Ligand SMILES: Nc1ncnc2c1ncn2[C@@H]1O[C@H](COP(=O)(O)OP(=O)(O)O)[C@@H](O)[C@H]1O
Ligand SMILES: CC(C)(COP(=O)(O)O)[C@@H](O)C(=O)NCCC(=O)O
């Protein structure tokens with residue numbers, strides 16, 4: 353089995369993948385802040401022959417995790433952000449400082465679409481742009497839904513936004529504190545994603561496919577006017593492109609990849625931008 357780890361600042365997600373069939377056998381998540389104590393929802397390492405890790409947690413958390421894993425697993429790959437990989441050139445002044453989760457998403461998104469906007473809705477909402485031809489422009493970091501809630505200190509932290517609630521419900525004015533907070537942070541997130549996407553496509557003169565991932569992707573997806581696809585395993589897919597270990601991965605077939613989303617005509621993106629500027 354292959355163990356893939358996506359260690360974020362809120363949740364450490366894992367999944368077990370069968371080497372022969374490339375099937376995902378099981379998956380889980382533990383709070384990154386807590387130690388990986390036995391009995392938590394962690395995988396059985398006895399069946400694991402290789403590990404691939406994307407981590408944005410503190411180096412000490414990563415080091416401890418790698419030390420533990422190296423005792424029991426032969427192959428441990430730790431992904432790093434680099435100046436170039438798989439046809440993509442990193443747009444950061446210091447490539448090593450780009451969050452590895454962002455870099456994994458960019459590599460997977462580029463492999464799927466040949467150029468895209470990749471949005472990761474996690475502790476932070478990150479947006480990255482890579483142009484056709486592989487030039488990564490850099491991106492944007494804004495507080496995630498949970499961080500926005502926590503910053504308000506109104507005791508609404510544990511009242512998640514229902515990902516199945518209708519978009520127009522969330523557009524309406526809140527009629528109590530929980531609604532006011534949830535509708536406010538929802539509008540803040542989707543407005544930022546819509547506007548940033550439009551501004552960059554306008555500047556670069558190309559309308560890019562939009563890919564969404566992360567724990568809050570389904571909630572944010574409801575408010576996006578732009579055609580897009582949600583790819584829950586996009587960070588893992590970046591690990592597959594960097595360290596292909598199964599026949600399917602070597603053939604470039606990435607797990608859970610959606611159909612590449614349709615792309616709006618650039619004129620439509622520009623018209624929307626112009627209209628929003630009028631308001
Ligand atoms: N089981 C869960 N526990 C906690 N938060 C969750 C869960 N499922 C979805 N979420 C939402 O997903 C976000 C964390 O998403 P994730 O992409 O894992 O973040 P990160 O990669 O920053 O750790 C939280 O802000 C929360 O709103
Ligand atoms: C911005 C992030 C904290 C987002 O991480 P996440 O929301 O997945 O926990 C992470 O990508 C990160 O630590 N980046 C390093 C700084 C940068 O990307 O510029």
Ligand SMILES: [K+]
Pocket residue numbers: 360453472473474475566
């Ligand atoms: K993430």
